[in-house]
Amino acid sequence: MTAAGLLAVFPEAPGIDVARTLDLSGYSWKGVANVETMAKLTPTSGWAGAVVSCDEDPEGGWAMCRALRRLERPVQRILVLITGAQVGDLEVRDNLFEDFQLAPFHPRELEARLRHMFYNELIAPSTTVVEHAGLRLNLETYQATFGGSPLDLTFMEYELLKFFVQNPGRVYSREVILSEVWGYEYFGGARTVDVHVRRLRAKLGEEHAHLIETVRSVGYRFGSSKWSG
């Protein structure tokens, strides 16, 4: 899991230099063919950013940027790839990207631009802040916020939520959650997990209670799986 989360990359099969730079710099990314497939592939937590090539298919590329900005969770960090001849196109499209890269490019320049674009998220690689779907946990100050408002939690509720937010999209059994969050020596049994999940759901409020999903006869999943959607 990189600090940046999942990036959308257009076109579906980007140029080899783009793909290699992204992979070698440790970004997780997914190629998207067009606006429709992009919408379908969007993770519930939203895209962390996007790299959109406008050099070969300018119309498709700018349409993609527009669609990314109109998502329920608009993508702010968009880097567009253009040729020198296209610089004039930027003038009327300042609202559609965060940074641009002239092609052809040196891989280290693209890497530096990406790193700068994601600077805020990468600033603390040990992740003192973890975020998911509007939930934000500051691991240093133990403070949780949801949609910007403080969420008051007891210590064990906080620990459980931290585990979920750090491990989104995967199903965990009660036993695993119990041993990870409470420790093996805890006596209360796995019902303790159910009790605390109910408390967390109540505190998240009715419309967000589904963030912690009960997976029947298995356990719990926080957020949806990235790829299964």
Added chain:
Amino acid sequence: MLDAQRDYVLRTVEERGIRLVRLWFTDVLGNLKSFAISPAELENALNDGMSFDGSSIDGYGRVQEADVLALPDPNTFEVLPWVDSKAAEARVFCDIAQLDGTPFEGDPRQVLRRNLEAARKLGFVFYIAPDIEYFYFAPPAGGRPTPLDEGGFFDLTTTDITSSLRKETIRTLETMSIPVEYSFHEDSPSQHEIDLRHTDALAMADSVMTFRFVVKEIAAMRNVHATFMPKPMESVQGSGMHLHLSLFKGDSNAFYDSHDPYNLSDVAKSFMAGLLRHAAEITAVTNQTVNSYKRLVPGFEAPVHVSWARNNRSGLIRVPVPKRGNDLATRIELRSPDPACNPYLAFSVILAAGLRGVAEGYDLPLEADANLFEMGDAALAKLGIDQLPQSLNDALKVMESSQLVAEALGEHIFEWFLRNKRTEWRKYKTHVSQFEIDTYLRSL
């Protein structure tokens, strides 16, 4: 884990700008007690406890060494949601200890801890989900209680102030780690019921204390009086606190057995048998006021007889049918307790009675599925079905000779409770009531 919990509390106090931390504990009668400390004192309190003079607390007083220690339980630390965030306050429940650190025998929370530890030694965790009833009245002004609405069971009284009070109460409870399962308008005018989701017994006793405080506090903010008095009006049903009980062994429900027609295990049956056999002994604790016994009368859906049934609400214990045959939801419902009890002590004696049945392998009597309210005493006696104690005095007499209750409560609380409650009974006995004036003054 403890250090991490302390850090969490101290850091939260700093980050949230908490101005006051309220240390909560409970006296023997179940009244919530509190004293406030500044954030600067909190670290000391978490490490060493705060000493205070216990002699002014009901049931705490001892001849020598009146000072006791309040030890905050960091896992119960919560920011109080109704206090203005500019002067934020938090609360934390405390265990009370003697100055040398040993549990103080007058502290109900320590009593429950001791009883839960006994269950734990047998491998059991005790889970409870209460259904709590209460009334909203206009503020008492020396006269009779005045209901605020005329609604009946499940009535949609959306415009009523009491419904919005209940909604606000539930919102507040949920932000304080007390999830609500159901809530509705009860049978009687101005009567409401809120059902809490199950937790282990210690967390639930804390939750019941918080619940009573929140219900009253939110009502008082709108100049409404909320009361947990068991029978505030003689002509309508009183307020009970039915308790849904189960024992878990590890991750499985020790009350569940798929081969039994009612899905009840031998443990469940002998636990029920224990509750039935010792019902009279524990009633003074589960129903601790003079007024409690005016609820336990025929005709108002309150239990009167010491019996059990699957679907008979006149018995002491009901066995609810779990949803979709869910083994984890298999439980029994004890219907006698009222919301004016001390939850720590009530849960303690209930657990002790049930576990006695399990330990000694008591046999469960036959199910009493007929409506017992309609049977005569003679017919009941033939079935071996007794009545619950008829008055606080009766209940105290049975409790007095109960070794089981003395052990569950410990000598200190056992003796203090009996002494205090006998005094209450004496005062009541010498009181000349309106009933007597109306009935005798002219005719005699």
